[in-house]
Amino acid sequence: MAEDKYLTCKDCGVEFLFSASEQEFYAEKGFENEPGRCPDCRRARKQQRGGYGNRREDRVMHDAVCASCGAETTVPFEPTGERPIYCRDCFQARRNDYR
Secondary structure: OOOOEEEEOOOOOOEEEEOHHHHHHHHHHOOOOOOOOOHHHHHHHHHHOOOOOOOHHHOOOEEEEOOOOOOEEEEOOOOOOOOOOOOHHHHHHHHHHOO
16 A cells, blocks of 8 residues: 655655555556656646646637538637548547447
């Protein structure tokens, strides 16, 4: 059984708790390394990379026409015309065909 331990953040140098339950979570997920940053520095780093600013309501949506059924749809990227765009239903149907 894992025991609580304290680690030192590689960004700010603050000592932080890596709890037994967090260690178990890491083990369940197959993570082999302990966290190198404290929770505050991890949160700040995610914000810098857009980890929290990429919520569905923050996304810019673009209009498109489904290549399969012709329905109007929206997608979270700008279509270039190089690849087909599918509505949610057609995308799911195609995805299930490959499983």
